[in-house]
Amino acid sequence: MNLAMERGGGRSVIRLAGEVNIGCAAELKALLVEVLSSGEEILIEFERAGAVDVSILQLILAAQREATQTGVRLALSAALAEPVARAVEEAGIAPFWIFDRGADALAVEAVFANGAERRP
């Protein structure tokens, strides 16, 4: 499984690991729709992600857009895995990509990152 979600304390972490591509796009969409409608804070974590493709990138773009519109906090882990950063660059969508939404995002990320590591 290259996608995982952990929820708790009004926060959700969606974690991408390994190669994430069109094969998991439908699943990722379902996860995003679910957490966005719950109104919880969201962290998408890429640290262990391998190559991603356009289907994943455009899903995250759409999620970011919706989060901004509905006022939900959606943060992307600042420490982007190298393959993901490259895909963003290569697809030419860097101008639209919100890597970091400031201190808030970082804080959320830190909380989740620590919390996540404690889990088996």
Add this chain to the structure above:
Amino acid sequence: MSNVETFKQAFREEAREILVELEATLLELAVDRDQPELVGAAFRGLHTIKGSGAMFGFDELAGFTHNLENAFDEVRNGRLAVTAELVDLSLAALDQIKGFLEEEPGGDAGAEARERILAGLRELGGVDSRSRAGESAPADAEPGGEAGVKSGVKSGVEPGGEAEGEEAVWRIAFAPGPDLMRDGTNPILLLNELRGLGEMALTASVAAVPPLRELDPERCYISWEAELRSGRGEDAIRDVFIFVEDQCELLIERLGGAKKPVSDLESGGPGADPVAGAVHAARALEEPRAASGGRRAYDRPDTASSLRVPAAKLDQFVDLVGELVTVQARLGELATRHGDPEMVAVAEEIERLTSSLRENSMNIRMMPIRATFERFRRLVHDLARDLGKSVELTIEGAETELDKTVIDQLADPLMHLIRNSMDHGIEPPDARLAAGKRATASIRLSARHSGASVLIGVADDGGGIDMDAVRSRGVERGLVAVDAQLSEQEIYALIFQPGFSTAKQITDVSGRGVGMDVVRQRVEALRGSIEVASRPGQGTSVTLRLPLTMAIIDGLLVTVGGAHFVLPLANTLECIELTGEDIVRANGKHVANVRGEILPYIRLQEHFGIRSERRELEQIMLVETEEGRFGFVVDQVLGDCQTVIKNLGRLYRHVQVVSGATILGDGTVALILDPHRLVQEAIRESRHRPRGHPAEGVGNGRKLNGFRPWAQ
């Protein structure tokens, strides 16, 4: 079938289609060598076969095709000219590719043939001298692998290709279609490949990405515009998209050699003037249509809207419809007999439905004859080369539709006719010039509808049939008496006798006397007929008249002396009455005055020797035949009927005036008459009785070989 096998099969089918197109392209190139679009089309076809072949594990095929593709790349770049040798070698290469596809590479002989082809290509300068038949090309299945092929394999062929070209700036607008990603293409790989061609500035447009909930996760909503500065030509850029050409909107435009700063170009991105952006986008959508000959993926019907069905299933379906038609006729009959209005209404409804079902099922089986016709381009090309003749094939009416069964059975007879024309009919170029004709002969293949028939013609402008030679050969073979008076048609008929040949020498092509009788047998098995017309020195034309469909016809049910017959409705013009008074007025001659026009008629009762009393009021059915309009006199016209044609069986195959039989609603048998044959027979008989009328005094029933279902 395993998954892999399914993909392989799909590849085979696709590759076969591409090969057919390639063959046509090559043959067109052979005629008109200065057509860059054709060269481009050939290159792309080969490229697709190579790429997909490697993807599905046809490594040898891919390796071999790679060499041919290189040759066409050379042609495309103007380093190699299109010559007859190149076309011939390429055609031979296509045969080898076909062999690989069927996984019958032909053992040592095949390998030798391939080595010969490659040697030929090397000689022409179209193949890297290091290439060998067995060598596999790198599997550049994934579009992303393309760059590797370019820098690796092709470097031997295109020495310094990148350095040679003039540097230019290109604008590339790329909008993936709905299925591009679903079908396994990763747009990022394409963009990276594009980057490999030079210096690129890329802007993405994400405006089309919908709200998350409406987003189809497998569809690509992002589109791109790139400015590429590259020394590689447009073809190199287009090649990047070669596998997805049909699945995207693509615009490739040269902005000139002008050194436009990349920063300026970026202002044309999504953030710029919205009107200019929209105009830009609109152009991106429109221009590819114009640029690439109008054939875009979205112009074509969705692949899912058509499906392949095994022919056997279709045959079964049509058989069932045929049975239904018979049962429906019985139901109609029963309903009428019972006189229950409700039942009659239901029966009529069923008749209407059956009739549309029948038409629909017939339509499903109809196919244009194009594929069969196009196949002969290759035959003509190869034969012309072998025979040292120059022949041009023209095709007319390729869109004419025929029953699939008929088309399947037609390929062989047509091949024999064309071979015959090329070998016997068409003279060598010097003889043609001496006779004041064009050195290049022409063969015309044509198809057109004529009533319920289709006429397929093979006409040449060769020397025509030597009637004296045919006649004397006929006498030699004991087919005709020395002093027999033969009409033109009777002499032509000799050609279709088994083993008949006037060829002075037997060639590989024809002359063994097999062929024409096979043509006749096949055509007659299809309930068709053959007409030959020939003029010495001017050419020969053979016309096959074939029924549109094999299974069911619309007919008019008539009675003659208590027996039922069916006349095909398609040939029938009108019915008029024939009274005793009319006969007296015509002095007993079998002619009728139809609105001032004098038309001959045949009294079926006499013609078939049916003994019964002559009715005071009879009906003349006016029928259009090849010999003009004729009347058939019957007792009564019962009405129209859809009939399922049943074969009479081998015993009655010589009864030519009957094309089949059908079972009526009440279970009785009615013979289906062939008006053309009836008229021809009457005319033939009238020749033997010079002073009589076509149909006079021939009523002895022998035409039916004693088969008289009415004599119960």
